[in-house]
Amino acid sequence: xxxxxxxxxxxxxxxxxxxxxxxxxxxxxxxxxxxxxxxxxxxxxxxxxxxxxxxxxxxxxxxxxxxxxxxxxxxxxxxxxxxxxxxxxxxxxxxxxxxxxxxxxxxxxxxxxxxxxxxxxxxxxxxxxxxxxxxxxxxxxxxxxxxxxxxxxxxxxxxxxxxxxxxxxxxxxxxxxxxxxxxxxxxxxxxxxxxxxxxxxxxxxxxxxxxxxxxxxx
Numbered sequence: 001x002x003x004x005x006x007x008x009x010x011x012x013x014x015x016x017x018x019x020x021x022x023x024x025x026x027x028x029x030x031x032x033x034x035x036x037x038x039x040x041x042x043x044x045x046x047x048x049x050x051x052x053x054x055x056x057x058x059x060x061x062x063x064x065x066x067x068x069x070x071x072x073x074x075x076x077x078x079x080x081x082x083x084x085x086x087x088x089x090x091x092x093x094x095x096x097x098x099x100x101x102x103x104x105x106x107x108x109x110x111x112x113x114x115x116x117x118x119x120x121x122x123x124x125x126x127x128x129x130x131x132x133x134x135x136x137x138x139x140x141x142x143x144x145x146x147x148x149x150x151x152x153x154x155x156x157x158x159x160x161x162x163x164x165x166x167x168x169x170x171x172x173x174x175x176x177x178x179x180x181x182x183x184x185x186x187x188x189x190x191x192x193x194x195x196x197x198x199x200x201x202x203x204x205x206x207x208x209x210x211x212x213x214x215x216x217x218x
Contacts, residue, residue, distance in 0.1 A: 040127075043125055043127040043128070044127055046121065046127070046128070046131075047127035047128055047130065047131035048131070050117055050128065050131040050132060050135055051131045051134050051135040051138070052135070053135070054113045054117075054131070054132065054135025054136055054138070054139050054188075055135045055138035055139045055142060056139075056142075057109065057113065057139055058109075058138065058139030058140060058141070058142035058143040058146070059142060059143070059146060060109075060143075061105055061106065061109050061139060061140070061142075061143035061184075062142065062143035062144070062145075062146030062147040062150070063146070063147075063150075064105055065101060065102050065105055065143060065147045065173075066146075066147045066150055066151055066173060068101050068105070069097065069098045069101045069102070069147075069173060070094040070097040070098060070101070071094065071152075071170040071171070072087070072092070072094040072095055072098065072170065072171035073087070073088040073089060073092070073094070073168045073169070073170065073171070074086070074087060074088060074156060074159075074160070074168070074169055074170070074171045075087075075088045075160075075166060075167070075168055075169075076156075076157075076159075076160025076161070076163065076164075076165060076166070076167070076169075077160075077165055077166065078165050083157050083160055083161060085156045085157060085160050088168050095176060096176075098173065098174070098175070098176070099175060099176050099177045099180055102143075102144070102147075102175055102180050102183075103177075103180040103183045106136075106140055106143075106180060106181075106183035106184040106187070107183050107184070107187045108187075109136075109139065109184050109187075110136055110183065110184040110185065110186065110187025110188035110189075110191065111187050111188070111191045113132065113135070113136065113139075113184075113188050114132060114187070114188040114189070114190075114191035114192035114195065115191065115195065117131075117132055117188075117192060118192055118195040118196065118199075122199075128192075129189060129192065129193075132185065132188040132189060132192055133185040133188065133189055134185075135185075135188075136184035136185030136186075136187075136188045137181065137182070137184070137185045139184055140180075140181040140182075140183070140184045140185070141181060144175050144181060147173050148172065148173055148174060148175075151170075151172055151173030152169070152170040152171065152172050152173060153172065154172045156171065156172065
């Protein structure tokens with residue numbers, strides 16, 4: 001007697017529970033590190049680079065703030081009790097403009113730093129997000145102190161004596177609303193979260209239980 005005919009095996013010996021998946025595009029983070037991403041040491045090293053780069057860019061923010069912030073005009077007067085300094089325009093909004101200028105610049109720096117970090121890594125991750133937040137806060141602190149240090153003289157009485165009675169001079173650059181220091185890290189976190197949600201790598205789809213080469217039911 002001859003052996004019964006058996007159906008030929010499926011081509012390429014494809015497992016019934018294995019999904020067909022195209023390889024990731026070259027140059028992407030998934031292709032370089034795999035789906036699980038880089039190791040923890042690599043992520044921490046990259047996070048350190050991000051913290052340093054973002055914090056150092058606070059120098060540029062401080063210089064722009066010093067250049068673009070409105071000047072608060074002061075006037076000195078010599079009285080019988082000594083020198084007195086007061087605002088030239090008591091109803092002016094220059095002080096509010098100083099805080100607003102810093103906040104708007106910090107928001108822009110946060111958005112740009114998040115976009116650059118995303119274009120570099122093309123993925124999220126806790127170390128990267130923490131690095132953006134810490135770097136943005138350090139950059140804001142550096143910009144604030146640099147702007148105050150390079151701004152007009154802090155001793156307004158001495159400045160009034162130097163320029164003379166009734167002569168207008170600029171008040172020291174200061175940040176009245178300290179909450180503006182959080183504008184950079186918050187903007188960086190939100191923008192990076194949005195970019196990751198829109199353009200970040202997606203999780204692989206689960207394989208089909210009954211694929212094109214699934215074994216026939218018994």
